Amino acid sequence: MHVSIVGSGYVGTTVAACLADLGHDVTNVDVDEDVVATINDGDTPIHEPGLDELIGEHAGDRLRATTDYDAVRETDVTFLALPTPSEDDGAIDLTYMEAGAASLGEALAEKDGDHLVVVKSTVVPGSTEDVVAPAIEETSGKTAGEGFHVAMNPEFLRMGTAVEDFLDPQKIVFGAREADAYETLGELFDPLVESTDAAVVETGIREAEMIKYANNGFLAAKVSLINDIGNICKEFDVDAYEVADAIALDDRIGGKFLRSGLGWGGSCFPKDTNAIIAAAQEAGYEPPVLEAAVEVNDGQPERLLSLLDDHADVAGKRVAVLGLSFKPGTDDVRGTRAVPVIEGLQARGADVVAYDPVATESFDEYYEDVEVEYADSAAEALDGAHAAVAVTDWDEFAALDTEFDAMANPVVVDGRHIVERREGITYEGLTW
Numbered sequence: 001m002h003v004s005i006v007g008s009g010y011v012g013t014t015v016a017a018c019l020a021d022l023g024h025d026v027t028n029v030d031v032d033e034d035v036v037a038t039i040n041d042g043d044t045p046i047h048e049p050g051l052d053e054l055i056g057e058h059a060g061d062r063l064r065a066t067t068d069y070d071a072v073r074e075t076d077v078t079f080l081a082l083p084t085p086s087e088d089d090g091a092i093d094l095t096y097m098e099a100g101a102a103s104l105g106e107a108l109a110e111k112d113g114d115h116l117v118v119v120k121s122t123v124v125p126g127s128t129e130d131v132v133a134p135a136i137e138e139t140s141g142k143t144a145g146e147g148f149h150v151a152m153n154p155e156f157l158r159m160g161t162a163v164e165d166f167l168d169p170q171k172i173v174f175g176a177r178e179a180d181a182y183e184t185l186g187e188l189f190d191p192l193v194e195s196t197d198a199a200v201v202e203t204g205i206r207e208a209e210m211i212k213y214a215n216n217g218f219l220a221a222k223v224s225l226i227n228d229i230g231n232i233c234k235e236f237d238v239d240a241y242e243v244a245d246a247i248a249l250d251d252r253i254g255g256k257f258l259r260s261g262l263g264w265g266g267s268c269f270p271k272d273t274n275a276i277i278a279a280a281q282e283a284g285y286e287p288p289v290l291e292a293a294v295e296v297n298d299g300q301p302e303r304l305l306s307l308l309d310d311h312a313d314v315a316g317k318r319v320a321v322l323g324l325s326f327k328p329g330t331d332d333v334r335g336t337r338a339v340p341v342i343e344g345l346q347a348r349g350a351d352v353v354a355y356d357p358v359a360t361e362s363f364d365e366y367y368e369d370v371e372v373e374y375a376d377s378a379a380e381a382l383d384g385a386h387a388a389v390a391v392t393d394w395d396e397f398a399a400l401d402t403e404f405d406a407m408a409n410p411v412v413v414d415g416r417h418i419v420e421r422r423e424g425i426t427y428e429g430l431t432w
């Protein structure tokens with residue numbers, strides 16, 4: 001099938017490379033010329049395990065990229081994988097979706113025959129039909145349901161395992177109105193359905209939009225609940241990880257998403273919980289559990305810093321921050337807990353030296369206002385430091401050992417249950 005994907009960021013690039021790998025003919029459309037050139041050169045514009053191999057294999061053959069929207073006319077289906085950031089009050093900002101839909105509509109104006117437009121981005125219920133479809137109608141001169149059709153196919157991939165998640169999903173959700181749309185989506189994803197245990201959920205467009213928020217809201221709330229419990233554990237000198245291991249044996253609870261610590265960051269959980277809370281409020285409902293999930297999450301960095309205060313006065317002292325990405329396995333720094341931790345350290349007068357195995361460059365670019373010194377290794381960051389805080393659970397931090405000997409004052413406050421306790425360091429875990 002001929003597919004176009006508008007937006008070639010973390011989602012659009014992964015989906016494009018994977019659909020090409022499944023045998024489809026795929027065109028990425030992005031406004032960023034560098035991104036387009038990178039893909040056409042056979043390289044990946046983002047750090048994601050396995051993606052470089054896929055792009056290397058298919059670029060120039062079944063995969064290509066362009067800045068020209070006219071390319072969508074040669075395809076049967078267009079996915080919109082555009083950003084849906086937050087407004088200042090947390091509500092969803094649909095500006096990119098509207099702009100992309102308008103450009104898509106202009107291109108579709110000159111297309112004969114049907115076209116299926118699939119919203120891949122995370123959007124609050126109603127957005128596909130009430131915002132995206134009208135924007136396409138306006139510039140295409142066509143009517144939704146006649147000249148073109150809309151559908152919604154939320155994406156559940158995680159950063160760091162995006163390729164694996166896309167190629168081996170637990171579920172694939174098709175939100176549509178017409179049988180033809182389900183059929184086209186079914187055909188597109190058929191190679192995946194045939195080769196995996198993925199469940200296919202055929203539902204309405206609004207339901208599909210909501211399923212994505214329910215999924216993320218549930219997981220974010222689960223982490224906040226274990227953090228809430230973990231904070232209680234800490235007050236009673238109880239190890240929250242031992243508690244989590246035990247409750248995980250109850251399969252109604254399950255063992256995943258029970259790692260307590262600094263809380264959730266990333267480009268999705270923070271923005272998506274805020275967006276659905278704002279949408280609910282706008283509709284007249286205050287969702288207390290999701291609001292509490294955010295509140296607990298927002299409090300974790302300060303809890304880490306107050307534990308540090310118990311052991312060290314960091315004013316004027318060098319403090320090592322281990323990890324900048326929002327989680328291991330990715331260079332994505334959006335929503336990273338490193339920012340409130342670094343800002344809290346700097347508010348205490350500390351000189352922060354940060355180390356991350358892959359995310360230093362992206363952090364420096366993304367957070368121009370956050371001034372920190374960067375180290376090339378954990379050992380370099382720890383050398384002469386009066387304290388260290390672990391922010392990201394990169395495996396290499398678990399292997400740190402004699403590197404702590406070079407600290408001026410070996411206090412380690414671990415926000416991710418990653419550093420091994422050892423003799424010679426004062427170790428404090430956030431919830432254990």
Ligand SMILES: NC(=O)c1ccc[n+]([C@@H]2O[C@H](COP(=O)([O-])OP(=O)(O)OC[C@H]3O[C@@H](n4cnc5c(N)ncnc54)[C@H](O)[C@@H]3O)[C@@H](O)[C@H]2O)c1
Binds near residue numbers: 010156157159268
């Ligand atoms: N990142 C994730 O793990 C993830 C997972 C599931 C769902 N999502 C959702 O997918 C959507 C996209 O997220 P992302 O992380 O891939 O975003 P991103 O910021 O990484 O990428 C967006 C891309 O869109 C391009 N773009 C912006 N405006 C454009 C336009 N008018 N026309 C063409 N291209 C344009 C940008 O240049 C960029 O390359 C969001 O709604 C997000 O919530 C993200």
Ligand SMILES: O=c1ccn([C@@H]2O[C@H](COP(=O)(O)OP(=O)(O)O[C@H]3O[C@H](CO)[C@@H](O)[C@H](O)[C@H]3O)[C@@H](O)[C@H]2O)c(=O)[nH]1
Binds near residue numbers: 122155159160256263
């Ligand atoms: O037990 C846990 C599990 C996760 N986290 C944190 O939660 C955040 C999110 O982790 P994860 O879900 O692995 O990363 P994402 O790549 O943001 O993926 C989430 O967000 C994506 C974008 O919507 C969805 O597609 C995925 O299904 C959903 O898991 C990270 O900061 C983790 O450190 C914890 O603190 N404890």
